[in-house]
Amino acid sequence: MDNSSKSEYSLKLFAGGALSTTQYALFAIQIAVVILLSWLGVIATPVVGPGIGFLYWAYPFFIVFTWWWGLWGVLAAFLGCFIGAGLLTGLPLIPSLAFSLGDLVPALLVLILYRGVLNKLGVDPLGRDIFKNKLAAFWFVFWVMGITNIIGGLWGVWVLVQLGFVPANAYWYGAGLWILGDAIVLIIAPFLARALTPIVERFGLTTKGIIS
């Protein structure tokens, strides 16, 4: 990837002008995909604790969607968790809403770092160079699999403790399982980005700013 295409992506709100109808449809469909995968992440993987599924398949998807589509990926992270991992699995309204912030915040932090900072340090804001660039690999492991994932896990299990779902004594155990499970599935993200980003770019579907 050349430097000129890196500089196209930024934290401006509407860097790409008005949204096309295809992008409008795409953003709705990607939210549906994240909802579906979040639901599968809870019902088709081992339940290791109250409200804690071990392999949350939606996580790498919304990270890649955030790289590609900015705030729309963040919205998918939030709605995917709220509807797919929350409401559709029987978790009530308030716990689902509070618990979904555990996905919204990591996605938002990933967006800010990749579009705002790493872009200027020569790291691909769309995550294609994780296998080629040591700096990109470091930030992916440190920021995406590490810091943001830990924040999400600590928040999610804290909410479950506050709502009386998880005993307070089990907080660290629950958070540990949550963080470990998410870190494992996040291995998929660089593969997805490497394989599909050229297609998304070729169709002109990425957002240069965080909304368009």
Place this chain on the structure above:
Amino acid sequence: MAERKNREGQKKYLKTILFSAKADSLFVNLHPFTKFVLFFLLSIAVILAMTKSHPDLVFSLIVFLVVLAFLLESGTLKYVIKSYLSLLFVAFIVFLIWWLIFNQIGNSILFSFHIGNYYFRITKESLYVGVAKVFGYAAMAFLTLLILMTTRDVDIVDALNQLKVPFKQTFFISLIFRSLNIMEEDLESIRHAQFARGGKASKKNPLSRIKEFLALSIPLTALMIKRAVEMGSALEARGFSKSKKLSEPVVKKRIRTADYVALILSAFALYTSITMNVTNVLGGQIWTSLL
């Protein structure tokens, strides 16, 4: 699923967000606003009941039984049993085990054991708290499923229209709900295609499962992009970017007496949960000692 009709040509079942429900059910015909408020108030009421120092088992049990009755009335209980029972059963058991292991309270020991250097005891008090938590969680889980199994996506669009939400936002939300079924079918087709090519399922090792999922995820994302491009072209061909409003829904729901009754009862349930512990009022402390 197609709408099923009886001999008189009336619809017996309606397609809802999850599965389908009886067309003439009282709960199905509640206004979406009513269902939302009821859902919100009862969720708070049950959370309050669960988080009391002496959790209110009777209150959670009553909500659970009422929800179960409406699942039966709306013809959706069979879907809960077929599709969710095993999942929920495992979740309830895990829930109970966590509360028994990580909530070592009380002195009236029923059972004790050692795991390595750790000593665990199950007491009357911890068993009561565990069971009360499970019933609270069950009440909320079944309530959420009841709402999703008795609400149609067109009801949500209709409600958003009544709230005067702009056309593009309303259409965006309806597109999300409609894409859910399409993408689920696409995911299923990809899985079947991979099985036909010798792909394996249900591996225990998480890394093998990730490899298997990676093989699914790339075609799924590619198909999602293809669908969006097709849908975008179809919308544009129908003048989407120029249109100002959605076509009127076929059935427009109004707030009726049943809606007011449901709202009053759910507000009363919340008031009860805030002001009293029904289990204690009915002598719950004595029941614990009878265990």
